Amino acid sequence: MPFVPDHAALTPAFLGREVAPYVPGLDAASARALPTGDASYAVDFGAVIVRLPRDAGALEALRREAAVCTALPAFPDLATPHPVVVEAGAYPFAWHRKIPGEHLTPEVYGALSETQKDSMAATLVQFFAALHAATPRLGPLGSAEPWPWYLSPEALHAAAPGVIPPDLAAHFAQAMAAYESLEVAPKDMVFGYFDAHGQNMAFDAGAGRLVGLYDFADCGTGDRHADFHPLNTISPDLTSRVVEHYTALTGIPVDLRRVHFYTTVCNYNALLEVATGRWSLVGDTVESLLHQIRHWAALGLWP
Template sequence: MTELNASEFRSLIISVFPELTASAFKLAAKGWDSLAVDVDDTLIFKFPRHSGAERALVKEAALLDIIRPSLSMAVPDMHIHDGPPIFSSHAKLEGEHLIAEDYDALGESYRRRLADDLARFYAELHVLDADRMRSAGAGPIQPWQSPEALRSKALPLLPPDLRSFAQAILADFETLPPDPHGNIYGFFDGHGWNMAFNHAQGRLNGVYDFADSGFGPLHQEFIYSNFISPDLTARIVSAYEMLTGRRLDRRRIAILTGFHRLSELAEFADDPAYVEQMIRSAATWAGAVHVG
């Protein structure tokens, strides 16, 4: 699939939305699967970069139609336009990304509210009817790299002090029994780059990008907030336990977090554009927590 240039994006959008002729267009994000165009800071249009991404976008819209009415948290109200090319539109969720430095600057009451809001988001998401989600297109989440791949691709890239930490993570991961809560339909992408956070008010306005959502082990749902802060994850887990009555294993979450960082390093081991970033990600986790 040939990617469109900026003027072609604009022409295509205006052909469907002529009222936007005088609007300001800017490229919002260039993800693995889609390009996002921001119009007037109020609308987001997503253009798939390949045929697999087209199918994923249509599936995401169908899933959101089920998810949206069931959540307290705001999520995109996505509409598909058949094109060609296929693209989607939705009102932009107001807010910015939430990264580690932002979270560190939050006061206690804001941290507590954020954790409570995310715990409720997960609790409401996890009780959605599995058959209904499957009928809308939800399937298993994308698998991680194997332990063998981590040993051959990730570990040789790590400095010696990190390598021993990584070996311990691998050993712990390989001895984990199946998730005691089994598989659920979940988000599995709850890092701060998928959040619309109002920094002035210290409030999470919404969550977006459900392309990676699907069925997976319940504990894995809680690893992604560790990209923001282990403190946030601990708060989410405690609030989730109060809401659902489920007891979560914090050590399992820590092991899964470490394995995921190493899996990403193995996945991008041959990509010079990303390999250093993945090494830093593993190092950050090693410095933040000790899995014992």
């Protein structure tokens, strides 16, 4: 089965021939390629989002996501996608109706009132709590490999020479030592989203509230604490509020420092995967990722 080789292949002619016939009402002329990570190419058709996998692993993730989204519990305050995987043509792809709303950026979050921030945290907690509680039912639908899917500590150490600068050497060493000794209590192994960053969120700017979540391809079983860490890409303030509300709602304690540890390791993993060519992130370079790590370290949230 062939896969799309690169962004350049996503021409109107290609999309009109390989995608439009399988999606009702799709107009290839309205297509706009979106920034993507390493799994699938995404194309915005206005009311519809189409994702074309780069390889067999990405296709399997799209199939898994479709199964997960069908089985998700109801979230009264949040819309979730209903992706359809199409494998009838020459190139497989998945499509879903767009959830109206904007991405939730750090700037947008920072401009919210205290009441709006707290309301957003409460909405997210309802989502996380329901998802974690559904672990027995949803667990078999996620990835067979427990989350996180980072490189091993040994692989990160091997990739570090020439990439980790002297000013981050001690911080990197602390992170790797903690990573090497990481253990997860069985009670904290839950079915999670693991991708709660702002580009996967639909935010209603007029109402000042979160209305939807996207991209469930990374769902799987892993440490409860790790499920909250992507919120740090929006704001550590949001992460703190969510953790506080989560414990109040569920009675389950969450170690905020452990959540921040996962952000630290995620940052170094992204840097070293990009630096060694293992991972391609649109818009991210070694320099931008080093800047991100320095900023995160300067906040003093971990260790």
